[in-house]
Amino acid sequence: MSIPSLCCILPLPHLADCLTLLYFCPPPQPRSTTPAVVPPLEVTEQQPPLTYFPWAQPLSALPASTLQYPAASSSLPGPQLVPVPISIPEPAPQELEDARRAIGALPIEKLLLEDEDNDTILHIYAAKGLRAHTLAAAERMKPLRRLDAKEHRGKTPLLVAVTARHAAIVHDLIQAGADINAVDNKGQSALHLAATYGYAQVLQVILSLGFPLDLEMKDFEGHTPLHCAVLAHNTLLRDQSSQALTEEQHRELQQQSRELESCIHLLVQTGASIYSRDVKSNKTVLHYTVQDGNISLLRYFLELNAFKSKDFVNNKAHGNTALHMAAALPGDKKQKEIIQLLLEHGADPSIRNLDNDQPIHMARPGKAGEQSGCSAEKLSLPHQEKAKS
Secondary structure, three states: OOOOOOOOOOOOOOHHHHHHHHHOOOOOOOOOOOOOOOOOOOOOOOOOOOOOOOOOOOHHHOOHHHHOOOOOOOOOOOOOOOOOOOOOOOOOHHHHHHHHHHHHOOOHHHHOOOOOOOOOHHHHHHHHOOHHHHHHHHHHHOOOOOOOOOOOOOOOHHHHHHHOOOHHHHHHHHHHOOOOOOOOOOOOOHHHHHHHHOOHHHHHHHHHOOOOOOOOOOOOOOOOHHHHHHHHHHHHHHHHOOOOOOHHHHHHHHHHHHHHHHHHHHHHHHOOOOOOOOOOOOOOHHHHHHHOOOHHHHHHHHHHHOOOOOOHHHOOEOOEOHHHHHHOOOOOOOHHHHHHHHHHOOOOOOOOOOOOOOHHHHOOOOHHHHOOOOOHHHHHHHHHHHHHO
């Protein structure tokens, strides 16, 4: 499956307002060290609350030390809250008995047979959602060391079940001994796939079973599961802005967006680090949200960080801070709000990138900037004077 990508046309930026924010803002204030609770994701009024994921205990009830998320470079595992398992009913006894009888009658050579795509019978059962047959086949293939056999894309039966969104089969395969951290040819684990597709129920099954998980595992693009969920949410945000959508398509995208928001919340509450950087660009989730103008997730991550890392908002990716990226946004009506939000959380407009440019120099030229009545030289004076003092 893939998330559709549609083109969007954005209005021209309000550079006058943005330039004013960048150069006539007060110096960054130190953040309060008072612990805060994990903020809820911003949901529009039309969106019903996501109430189908119960938790063992709310984060607001935990001591402050438990809420401190470790830096990505830390070798220590982060504190994890295990979600209350989803109630997965047992397979129908008679159906399971019949499946075990049928699978038990198969000779080993047929049981281990692969098709032209290297799919085993276990892959096929998992893809089709045949739960009883999947469990029966898994029980026979485990002692044969074929429970984690890979098809042509490197997917194990567990990864196939995740991609097909069969939560009950995912549950059964993990309980049967499938490798929960197995990866496909793209380096994506069950967590990566569930996060990318926004399968919140499948993700909770994986997180709640209590098996050791690497929440910071990176795929071959350098992305953690949390990175994947944020990038997928950005894609949906762009798709939703398209004027070519039908009402039904718009509703479907809204539902996918809610599912992805739930995945992000699940990963964060379970201990996924918001400070992890991708391998290729050195970006964090903060850079991802800014680059696509995803203000709801931007606010969420900034509030999560409010009492942890003062450097989070000023970290560089390819030499640019999030504020550099915000100043360079194409004509986005939320540019002013994004810049204001970053400044309120300690973004430093005097930081220079590898080209010696400050955020103001990244702003796109145009009449809006000229109409502000302030040249770049004048706007930079407050920071120049501050540097001299």
